Amino acid sequence: MKLRATLRRWHVWLGWIVGLPLLFWTVSGLVMVWKPIDEVRGTDLLRPLDPVTLTAPAVLPSEVAGLPLAKVSLESRAAGPRWIIELRNGPTRIADPATGQLLPSPSAADAAVEVMRRYTGTARIASVERTGADAPPLELRRPLATWQVNLSDGTHIFVDAQTGGVIATRTRWWRFYDWMFGLHVMDLKEHEDTHNVFVVGFAAVALLTVLLALVLLPLVVRRRRA
Numbered sequence: 001m002k003l004r005a006t007l008r009r010w011h012v013w014l015g016w017i018v019g020l021p022l023l024f025w026t027v028s029g030l031v032m033v034w035k036p037i038d039e040v041r042g043t044d045l046l047r048p049l050d051p052v053t054l055t056a057p058a059v060l061p062s063e064v065a066g067l068p069l070a071k072v073s074l075e076s077r078a079a080g081p082r083w084i085i086e087l088r089n090g091p092t093r094i095a096d097p098a099t100g101q102l103l104p105s106p107s108a109a110d111a112a113v114e115v116m117r118r119y120t121g122t123a124r125i126a127s128v129e130r131t132g133a134d135a136p137p138l139e140l141r142r143p144l145a146t147w148q149v150n151l152s153d154g155t156h157i158f159v160d161a162q163t164g165g166v167i168a169t170r171t172r173w174w175r176f177y178d179w180m181f182g183l184h185v186m187d188l189k190e191h192e193d194t195h196n197v198f199v200v201g202f203a204a205v206a207l208l209t210v211l212l213a214l215v216l217l218p219l220v221v222r223r224r225r226a
Helices: 002-034 037-041 108-118 172-184 197-225
Strands: 069-077 080-087 092-096 101-103 125-131 146-151 156-160 166-170
Touching (some): 002 197, 108 125
Antiparallel strands (some): 146 156
Protein backbone atom coordinates (compact mmCIF):
# COMPACT_ATOMS: atom_id res chain seq x y z
CA MET A 1 0.00 0.00 0.00
CA LYS A 2 2.79 2.42 0.92
CA LEU A 3 4.73 1.60 -2.25
CA ARG A 4 1.64 2.06 -4.40
CA ALA A 5 0.86 5.43 -2.81
CA THR A 6 4.45 6.61 -3.29
CA LEU A 7 4.53 5.54 -6.93
CA ARG A 8 1.18 7.19 -7.60
CA ARG A 9 2.36 10.44 -6.02
CA TRP A 10 5.50 10.42 -8.18
CA HIS A 11 3.45 9.60 -11.26
CA VAL A 12 1.11 12.53 -10.65
CA TRP A 13 3.91 15.03 -10.07
CA LEU A 14 5.90 13.84 -13.08
CA GLY A 15 2.70 14.05 -15.16
CA TRP A 16 2.32 17.71 -14.21
CA ILE A 17 5.95 18.38 -15.18
CA VAL A 18 5.71 16.80 -18.66
CA GLY A 19 2.11 17.82 -19.37
CA LEU A 20 2.97 21.12 -21.07
CA PRO A 21 5.87 19.74 -23.16
CA LEU A 22 3.65 16.85 -24.29
CA LEU A 23 1.04 19.39 -25.35
CA PHE A 24 3.69 21.34 -27.31
CA TRP A 25 4.99 18.17 -28.98
CA THR A 26 1.49 17.06 -29.96
CA VAL A 27 0.33 20.43 -31.31
CA SER A 28 3.56 21.15 -33.22
CA GLY A 29 3.63 17.62 -34.63
CA LEU A 30 0.03 17.94 -35.79
CA VAL A 31 0.77 21.27 -37.48
CA MET A 32 3.81 19.85 -39.28
CA VAL A 33 1.81 16.98 -40.82
CA TRP A 34 -1.36 19.01 -41.47
CA LYS A 35 -0.22 20.64 -44.71
CA PRO A 36 1.53 18.80 -47.59
CA ILE A 37 5.29 19.34 -47.33
CA ASP A 38 5.59 20.27 -51.03
CA GLU A 39 3.15 23.14 -50.48
CA VAL A 40 5.05 24.24 -47.39
CA ARG A 41 8.32 24.25 -49.32
CA GLY A 42 6.79 26.01 -52.33
CA THR A 43 8.28 23.48 -54.75
CA ASP A 44 5.63 24.31 -57.35
CA LEU A 45 6.29 28.06 -57.30
CA LEU A 46 9.36 27.93 -59.56
CA ARG A 47 9.43 26.34 -62.99
CA PRO A 48 12.31 23.85 -63.38
CA LEU A 49 15.23 25.11 -65.43
CA ASP A 50 15.80 23.71 -68.89
CA PRO A 51 18.73 21.30 -69.27
CA VAL A 52 21.99 22.87 -70.39
CA THR A 53 22.16 22.85 -74.20
CA LEU A 54 24.97 24.32 -76.30
CA THR A 55 25.13 24.73 -80.07
CA ALA A 56 28.94 24.98 -79.94
CA PRO A 57 31.71 23.86 -77.57
CA ALA A 58 31.73 25.76 -74.28
CA VAL A 59 34.50 28.35 -73.98
CA LEU A 60 36.20 29.04 -70.65
CA PRO A 61 37.31 32.62 -69.95
CA SER A 62 40.95 33.24 -70.72
CA GLU A 63 41.24 35.21 -67.44
CA VAL A 64 41.02 32.02 -65.36
CA ALA A 65 43.97 30.34 -67.07
CA GLY A 66 46.62 29.59 -64.49
CA LEU A 67 44.41 30.51 -61.53
CA PRO A 68 43.92 27.97 -58.69
CA LEU A 69 40.48 26.57 -59.45
CA ALA A 70 38.42 24.73 -56.84
CA LYS A 71 35.53 23.77 -59.12
CA VAL A 72 34.17 24.61 -62.56
CA SER A 73 30.62 23.64 -63.49
CA LEU A 74 28.15 24.43 -66.23
CA GLU A 75 24.73 25.34 -64.87
CA SER A 76 21.44 26.46 -66.31
CA ARG A 77 19.91 29.85 -65.60
CA ALA A 78 16.75 31.54 -66.79
CA ALA A 79 18.85 33.62 -69.22
CA GLY A 80 20.78 30.58 -70.48
CA PRO A 81 23.73 28.39 -69.42
CA ARG A 82 26.49 29.85 -67.28
CA TRP A 83 29.96 28.80 -66.22
CA ILE A 84 30.23 28.74 -62.42
CA ILE A 85 33.92 29.16 -61.62
CA GLU A 86 34.95 28.68 -57.99
CA LEU A 87 38.44 29.92 -57.17
CA ARG A 88 40.41 28.59 -54.25
CA ASN A 89 40.37 31.17 -51.46
CA GLY A 90 38.68 33.60 -53.82
CA PRO A 91 35.31 34.69 -55.14
CA THR A 92 33.06 32.64 -57.38
CA ARG A 93 32.71 34.07 -60.88
CA ILE A 94 30.21 33.43 -63.66
CA ALA A 95 30.83 33.47 -67.40
CA ASP A 96 29.03 33.04 -70.69
CA PRO A 97 30.02 29.64 -72.14
CA ALA A 98 29.21 30.78 -75.69
CA THR A 99 31.74 33.63 -75.66
CA GLY A 100 33.96 32.82 -72.67
CA GLN A 101 33.33 36.32 -71.32
CA LEU A 102 33.28 36.86 -67.57
CA LEU A 103 30.03 38.38 -66.37
CA PRO A 104 29.50 40.79 -63.47
CA SER A 105 28.03 39.53 -60.23
CA PRO A 106 24.22 39.45 -60.32
CA SER A 107 22.51 42.67 -59.33
CA ALA A 108 19.16 43.10 -57.56
CA ALA A 109 17.52 43.49 -60.97
CA ASP A 110 19.19 40.28 -62.21
CA ALA A 111 17.89 38.40 -59.17
CA ALA A 112 14.37 39.70 -59.77
CA VAL A 113 14.50 38.65 -63.43
CA GLU A 114 15.81 35.18 -62.51
CA VAL A 115 12.89 34.68 -60.12
CA MET A 116 10.09 36.10 -62.28
CA ARG A 117 11.13 34.16 -65.40
CA ARG A 118 10.59 30.97 -63.43
CA TYR A 119 7.79 32.03 -61.09
CA THR A 120 4.46 30.26 -61.62
CA GLY A 121 2.34 32.13 -59.07
CA THR A 122 0.37 35.39 -59.20
CA ALA A 123 2.19 37.49 -56.59
CA ARG A 124 4.30 40.53 -57.46
CA ILE A 125 7.79 41.51 -56.32
CA ALA A 126 7.49 43.78 -53.31
CA SER A 127 11.20 44.38 -52.70
CA VAL A 128 14.70 42.95 -53.15
CA GLU A 129 17.15 43.01 -50.25
CA ARG A 130 20.80 42.09 -49.91
CA THR A 131 21.75 39.63 -47.16
CA GLY A 132 25.30 38.99 -45.99
CA ALA A 133 27.18 35.74 -45.49
CA ASP A 134 28.22 36.83 -42.00
CA ALA A 135 24.63 37.30 -40.79
CA PRO A 136 22.24 35.23 -42.93
CA PRO A 137 18.50 35.38 -42.18
CA LEU A 138 17.16 32.75 -39.80
CA GLU A 139 14.99 31.28 -42.56
CA LEU A 140 18.09 30.72 -44.74
CA ARG A 141 20.71 29.67 -42.17
CA ARG A 142 23.45 29.32 -44.79
CA PRO A 143 26.63 31.47 -44.81
CA LEU A 144 26.00 32.89 -48.27
CA ALA A 145 25.55 36.38 -49.63
CA THR A 146 22.16 36.50 -51.35
CA TRP A 147 19.53 38.66 -52.90
CA GLN A 148 16.29 38.12 -50.97
CA VAL A 149 13.40 38.61 -53.38
CA ASN A 150 10.27 39.38 -51.35
CA LEU A 151 6.92 38.67 -53.03
CA SER A 152 3.63 40.36 -52.18
CA ASP A 153 2.16 37.14 -50.75
CA GLY A 154 4.91 36.87 -48.13
CA THR A 155 7.10 34.40 -50.02
CA HIS A 156 10.86 34.99 -49.87
CA ILE A 157 13.07 33.60 -52.63
CA PHE A 158 16.83 33.68 -52.12
CA VAL A 159 19.19 34.10 -55.09
CA ASP A 160 22.92 33.51 -54.71
CA ALA A 161 24.61 36.92 -55.02
CA GLN A 162 27.66 35.36 -56.73
CA THR A 163 26.21 32.74 -59.06
CA GLY A 164 22.68 34.04 -59.68
CA GLY A 165 21.08 30.69 -58.88
CA VAL A 166 17.97 30.28 -56.72
CA ILE A 167 19.05 28.53 -53.52
CA ALA A 168 15.93 28.62 -51.33
CA THR A 169 12.20 29.33 -51.43
CA ARG A 170 10.50 30.25 -48.17
CA THR A 171 6.72 30.59 -48.07
CA ARG A 172 4.80 32.01 -45.12
CA TRP A 173 3.77 28.45 -44.32
CA TRP A 174 7.43 27.41 -44.32
CA ARG A 175 8.25 30.04 -41.70
CA PHE A 176 5.34 28.92 -39.50
CA TYR A 177 6.34 25.28 -40.04
CA ASP A 178 9.95 26.13 -39.11
CA TRP A 179 8.81 27.87 -35.92
CA MET A 180 6.70 24.83 -35.03
CA PHE A 181 9.71 22.56 -35.63
CA GLY A 182 11.72 24.78 -33.26
CA LEU A 183 8.95 24.37 -30.68
CA HIS A 184 8.90 20.62 -31.28
CA VAL A 185 12.64 20.26 -30.56
CA MET A 186 12.51 23.05 -27.94
CA ASP A 187 15.03 25.24 -29.75
CA LEU A 188 13.26 28.56 -30.35
CA LYS A 189 16.47 30.41 -31.25
CA GLU A 190 18.06 28.44 -34.10
CA HIS A 191 15.23 25.90 -34.77
CA GLU A 192 17.87 23.23 -35.42
CA ASP A 193 19.35 21.76 -32.24
CA THR A 194 17.57 18.46 -31.61
CA HIS A 195 20.07 17.58 -28.87
CA ASN A 196 19.51 20.15 -26.13
CA VAL A 197 18.98 19.87 -22.41
CA PHE A 198 15.27 20.73 -22.57
CA VAL A 199 14.15 18.14 -25.11
CA VAL A 200 16.41 15.42 -23.64
CA GLY A 201 15.36 16.20 -20.08
CA PHE A 202 11.63 16.34 -20.74
CA ALA A 203 11.78 13.21 -22.90
CA ALA A 204 13.54 11.36 -20.07
CA VAL A 205 10.91 12.52 -17.57
CA ALA A 206 8.11 11.51 -19.96
CA LEU A 207 9.67 8.04 -20.30
CA LEU A 208 9.93 7.72 -16.52
CA THR A 209 6.27 8.74 -16.19
CA VAL A 210 5.20 6.04 -18.65
CA LEU A 211 7.32 3.41 -16.86
CA LEU A 212 5.74 4.36 -13.53
CA ALA A 213 2.30 3.98 -15.10
CA LEU A 214 3.22 0.49 -16.32
CA VAL A 215 4.39 -0.44 -12.82
CA LEU A 216 1.27 1.01 -11.21
CA LEU A 217 -1.16 -0.71 -13.57
CA PRO A 218 -0.85 -4.28 -12.18
CA LEU A 219 -0.85 -2.93 -8.61
CA VAL A 220 -4.12 -1.07 -9.21
CA VAL A 221 -5.69 -4.08 -10.94
CA ARG A 222 -4.62 -6.37 -8.10
CA ARG A 223 -6.14 -3.97 -5.53
CA ARG A 224 -9.49 -3.83 -7.35
CA ARG A 225 -9.67 -7.62 -7.55
CA ALA A 226 -8.93 -7.87 -3.86
